[in-house]
Amino acid sequence: MSRGDLDPKDWDLFRANAHKMLDKSIDKMENVNSGRVWSPVPTNLRNKFEEKLPVEGSTANNIINEILPYGVGNTHPRFFGWVHGAGTPSGIIADIASASMNVNAGGRDHVAPVIEKQVLKWCLEIMGMPIDGSGLIVSGTSVATIIAIKVARDQKIKNSREKGIIQGQLVGYTSEQSHSCIKQAFDVLGLGTDALRVVPCDENFEIDLKSLRKMISQDRANGFTPLCVVGTAGAVNVGAIDDLEGIATIAKSEDLWFHVDGAFGAAGLLGKLASDRLSGISHADSLAFDFHKWFQVNYEAGCVLFKSEAGHRSSFADRAEYLRGSERGLAGGDFWAVDYGPELSRGFRSLKVWAHLKEHGVEALGNSIDRNIRLAQYLENRIKSEKSLESMAPTPLNINCFRFASSSNLIGSNLDALNEEIVILLQERGIAVPSTTRINNQLAIRVNITNHRTQESDLDLLVDAILEIGEELIRNKVF
Amino acid sequence: MSRGDLDPKDWDLFRANAHKMLDKSIDKMENVNSGRVWSPVPTNLRNKFEEKLPVEGSTANNIINEILPYGVGNTHPRFFGWVHGAGTPSGIIADIASASMNVNAGGRDHVAPVIEKQVLKWCLEIMGMPIDGSGLIVSGTSVATIIAIKVARDQKIKNSREKGIIQGQLVGYTSEQSHSCIKQAFDVLGLGTDALRVVPCDENFEIDLKSLRKMISQDRANGFTPLCVVGTAGAVNVGAIDDLEGIATIAKSEDLWFHVDGAFGAAGLLGKLASDRLSGISHADSLAFDFHKWFQVNYEAGCVLFKSEAGHRSSFADRAEYLRGSERGLAGGDFWAVDYGPELSRGFRSLKVWAHLKEHGVEALGNSIDRNIRLAQYLENRIKSEKSLESMAPTPLNINCFRFASSSNLIGSNLDALNEEIVILLQERGIAVPSTTRINNQLAIRVNITNHRTQESDLDLLVDAILEIGEELIRNKVF
Numbered sequence: 001m002s003r004g005d006l007d008p009k010d011w012d013l014f015r016a017n018a019h020k021m022l023d024k025s026i027d028k029m030e031n032v033n034s035g036r037v038w039s040p041v042p043t044n045l046r047n048k049f050e051e052k053l054p055v056e057g058s059t060a061n062n063i064i065n066e067i068l069p070y071g072v073g074n075t076h077p078r079f080f081g082w083v084h085g086a087g088t089p090s091g092i093i094a095d096i097a098s099a100s101m102n103v104n105a106g107g108r109d110h111v112a113p114v115i116e117k118q119v120l121k122w123c124l125e126i127m128g129m130p131i132d133g134s135g136l137i138v139s140g141t142s143v144a145t146i147i148a149i150k151v152a153r154d155q156k157i158k159n160s161r162e163k164g165i166i167q168g169q170l171v172g173y174t175s176e177q178s179h180s181c182i183k184q185a186f187d188v189l190g191l192g193t194d195a196l197r198v199v200p201c202d203e204n205f206e207i208d209l210k211s212l213r214k215m216i217s218q219d220r221a222n223g224f225t226p227l228c229v230v231g232t233a234g235a236v237n238v239g240a241i242d243d244l245e246g247i248a249t250i251a252k253s254e255d256l257w258f259h260v261d262g263a264f265g266a267a268g269l270l271g272k273l274a275s276d277r278l279s280g281i282s283h284a285d286s287l288a289f290d291f292h293k294w295f296q297v298n299y300e301a302g303c304v305l306f307k308s309e310a311g312h313r314s315s316f317a318d319r320a321e322y323l324r325g326s327e328r329g330l331a332g333g334d335f336w337a338v339d340y341g342p343e344l345s346r347g348f349r350s351l352k353v354w355a356h357l358k359e360h361g362v363e364a365l366g367n368s369i370d371r372n373i374r375l376a377q378y379l380e381n382r383i384k385s386e387k388s389l390e391s392m393a394p395t396p397l398n399i400n401c402f403r404f405a406s407s408s409n410l411i412g413s414n415l416d417a418l419n420e421e422i423v424i425l426l427q428e429r430g431i432a433v434p435s436t437t438r439i440n441n442q443l444a445i446r447v448n449i450t451n452h453r454t455q456e457s458d459l460d461l462l463v464d465a466i467l468e469i470g471e472e473l474i475r476n477k478v479f
Numbered sequence: 480m481s482r483g484d485l486d487p488k489d490w491d492l493f494r495a496n497a498h499k500m501l502d503k504s505i506d507k508m509e510n511v512n513s514g515r516v517w518s519p520v521p522t523n524l525r526n527k528f529e530e531k532l533p534v535e536g537s538t539a540n541n542i543i544n545e546i547l548p549y550g551v552g553n554t555h556p557r558f559f560g561w562v563h564g565a566g567t568p569s570g571i572i573a574d575i576a577s578a579s580m581n582v583n584a585g586g587r588d589h590v591a592p593v594i595e596k597q598v599l600k601w602c603l604e605i606m607g608m609p610i611d612g613s614g615l616i617v618s619g620t621s622v623a624t625i626i627a628i629k630v631a632r633d634q635k636i637k638n639s640r641e642k643g644i645i646q647g648q649l650v651g652y653t654s655e656q657s658h659s660c661i662k663q664a665f666d667v668l669g670l671g672t673d674a675l676r677v678v679p680c681d682e683n684f685e686i687d688l689k690s691l692r693k694m695i696s697q698d699r700a701n702g703f704t705p706l707c708v709v710g711t712a713g714a715v716n717v718g719a720i721d722d723l724e725g726i727a728t729i730a731k732s733e734d735l736w737f738h739v740d741g742a743f744g745a746a747g748l749l750g751k752l753a754s755d756r757l758s759g760i761s762h763a764d765s766l767a768f769d770f771h772k773w774f775q776v777n778y779e780a781g782c783v784l785f786k787s788e789a790g791h792r793s794s795f796a797d798r799a800e801y802l803r804g805s806e807r808g809l810a811g812g813d814f815w816a817v818d819y820g821p822e823l824s825r826g827f828r829s830l831k832v833w834a835h836l837k838e839h840g841v842e843a844l845g846n847s848i849d850r851n852i853r854l855a856q857y858l859e860n861r862i863k864s865e866k867s868l869e870s871m872a873p874t875p876l877n878i879n880c881f882r883f884a885s886s887s888n889l890i891g892s893n894l895d896a897l898n899e900e901i902v903i904l905l906q907e908r909g910i911a912v913p914s915t916t917r918i919n920n921q922l923a924i925r926v927n928i929t930n931h932r933t934q935e936s937d938l939d940l941l942v943d944a945i946l947e948i949g950e951e952l953i954r955n956k957v958f
Binding site: 001002003004005006007008011014015017018019021022023024025026028029030031032033038040041045046049050051053054055056057058059060061063064067068070071072073074075077081082084085086087088089090091092093094095096097098099100101102103104105108109110111112114115118122125126139140141142143146150153160161162163164165166167168179180181183184186187188189190191192193194195236237290292293296298299300302316318319320321322323324326328329330331332342343344345346347348351354355357358359360361362363364365367368371420423424425427428433435436437438446451452453 | 482484486487498503510517525534552561567570573587594605621622629641642643644645667671715775777778781795798809822827844846850902907
């Protein structure tokens with residue numbers, strides 16, 4: 001029986017406590033349909049954390065029990081904020097095993113790389129990318145994007161790893177609806193955010209290819225070196241899917257790296273309703289997406305995939321002597337993650353992703369995604385049928401942007417403030433969690449459905465509550 | 480009872496299966512002292528993963544059960560490879576709660592930021608840094624270093640986020656014993672690895688301050704802009720601690736950012752034996768370290784800390800409209816992690832770190848670290864007492880580098896090959912896991928003790944096995 005300095009003094013007690021926490025956690029998950037979506041952290045619980053640095057140890061379990069209801073709320077069927085996955089209970093089983101193994105999946109010869117390679121192979125197949133491509137499981141799309149654009153950078157300028165960036169040389173392109181993580185990658189990688197050209201969108205919030213072509217040719221004329229174009233498969237504001245085939249054609253003819261930001265949208269390839277519009281992902285040089293969004297894997301896990309292994313590897317492989325591999329022993333193994341990304345120590349993220357795909361199968365995951373797309377259509381119809389509600393953007397995928405406009409003749413910033421207050425009250429009252437964004441410079445209530453628990457009745461309840469709160473605020477002359 | 484598309488069809492069965500996995504996992508942890516340290520993944524288990532993409536779901540639990548013995552082995556008391564923490568069983572309880580909450584800790588108003596802020600406050604105190612400083616919990620030191628050097632970069636060149644890098648402008652300094660993640664940060668950030676000047680070390684493998692001063696002044700004379708100096712608190716090869724006070728003085732007088740790589744060594748501040756030599760960390764502008772190494776938190780969790788909050792924030796804060804905060808509701812909260820690092824989606828890493836500090840207290844963690852330092856001294860003495868063994872470097876902290884030299888008159892590459900074979904056989908036979916490195920261009924057996932389960936008897940067993948295997952190889956004329 002292990003008696004390390006930090007091992008339990010009483011293993012039976014430890015075992016009993018762990019089982020208690022598991023039961024509490026499963027209770028929570030089993031009852032996730034009921035109760036409030038979100039509750040602010042009560043002051044007395046908040047205060048429990050304002051402790052001095054603990055010199056002596058004491059149990060943490062009673063406080064952990066208390067925090068369970070005070071998460072983000074994204075496990076609840078009426079959570080529609082930002083783009084959060086709802087997760088699944090089955091993920092807890094993989095996490096228990098991971099915790100007990102305490103693996104560093106940075107490299108070497110053990111079971112974690114075997115599983116990670118298999119997950120990557122499956123993902124290349126799901127995304128229609130070459131099966132001899134490459135990839136890495138990462139924390140999420142933000143890091144995946146940094147890795148992808150770094151590879152693009154290093155492929156274009158062969159000595160950039162050693163020599164660094166020449167200011168004002170490389171430029172990239174993405175639409176005005178693309179996610180801020182693209183801009184951030186340009187910042188982190190030393191290219192500078194000014195080097196990311198923002199291409200206007202058409203009325204469907206998709207990148208305007210004519211403008212893209214024009215901007216590339218202008219940049220060339222001005223002496224810049226076009227590096228990459230980033231297409232979006234599921235834009236964060238309204239869920240728009242760029243014309244990926246069209247971008248691929250331009251990228252090919254212009255010799256640009258074609259990266260796809262498929263943070264949540266790429267998962268649509270698992271289903272039937274959006275897969276046609278996403279098939280252009282197969283042309284991508286690199287793709288970033290999250291497992292913890294529409295795949296419904298528990299936080300956190302994302303992925304970057306590459307058409308070419310050699311390019312991917314050459315941007316990261318550079319092992320020091322103390323990390324040298326060997327033919328045999330633990331330092332063996334043919335897949336060292338440190339050769340493919342910036343993290344040298346890494347947890348065993350691949351296990352929960354593998355278990356999720358194995359446990360549910362891609363058919364069920366795809367059906368759930370398609371059901372979400374249909375729910376967004378259902379909500380769109382409901383919005384159109386309510387005269388107090390105004391649809392603010394098309395609903396090409398799973399996101400509805402609309403506002404409560406009423407008959408009160410509110411305009412401009414007052415209308416923005418009214419809708420923001422509606423969203424806050426929905427949250428504060430624990431009814432539902434949409435978020436907000438701006439569409440054409442007007443504040444919108446934004447309902448994102450990447451939630452396998454949501455039913456039509458949840459959307460009806462949401463709309464009813466928006467109407468009720470909106471009218472209440474007008475009636476009480478708050479606005 | 481939740482009936483989401485991906486929720487269990489039979490909650491009682493799910494609950495029973497989760498408890499079974501928990502028992503198996505605790506059995507594994509309870510018996511971690513016994514059995515082989517590492518075993519290669521058996522072919523029949525490996526083959527079980529070579530499956531087609533699962534269309535229909537099926538249970539993953541039986542396979543997860545089978546993989547438990549095939550991790551890295553770093554939970555075993557005779558794991559001494561690289562710098563891996565051994566972890567603690569108590570971490571599994573926090574991971575169970577995290578998995579059920581499925582929190583995205585990227586921002587907003589819920590319990591995760593409350594806990595993360597508290598952990599950061601405690602860490603600033605542990606490290607002797609200003610308590611109004613800043614920080615972020617990250618995956619590990621590699622990402623922490625990228626964040627830290629990015630902040631240094633953006634502080635020195637105010638428009639670098641927008642304009643990018645001017646090639647050949649900024650240069651940084653670190654010792655030849657420093658970790659490859661520093662070099663990688665220069666690569667990722669667009670500074671280029673050539674911009675990281677490699678400063679020679681003295682005979683204790685510590686940075687030579689005279690050379691550092693000279694190199695800075697040469698660079699200035701040649702028109703470069705010195706950006707930062709990176710000190711190492713626990714170098715990966717031998718555990719050397721740079722003269723941090725000395726570096727701080729130079730950094731101050733030269734107006735350089737002072738970053739400390741304390742990946743594992745900074746944890747020594749929890750104990751008594753190394754804390755004097757580590758106290759210079761208090762002068763750092765930034766510090767990177769891991770929780771999953773000497774703190775013994777389960778993989779993965781690391782940290783970056785900053786003296787100044789404003790500088791840290793200004794390198795990352797730049798929220799898009801769909802991420803805007805609000806005064807009230809879920810979009811409230813005064814600590815959004817997205818303002819302090821590149822990850823927009825993030826798991827609830829802070830919970831296991833908080834629970835670990837609370838459960839064990841810093842005294843027990845420090846005692847365990849001090850015990851490891853004493854064990855390294857014990858091993859050093861044992862090595863010196865064996866005439867077949869040759870110590871290859873001093874042992875300033877917790878790492879022993881030595882080799883089996885014997886009386887066989889082997890030299891050069893043959894001696895290197897012999898010692899590599901010894902290490903591989905130790906691993907293959909499941910006896911112990913040291914790793915190798917090169918010291919003064921000669922291969923060394925490297926024993927790193929960041930393991931709260933290791934006892935003197937484990938080190939005796941290691942040395943006995945090295946002697947036995949070495950003599951066996953000589954006797955059989957393998958070398």
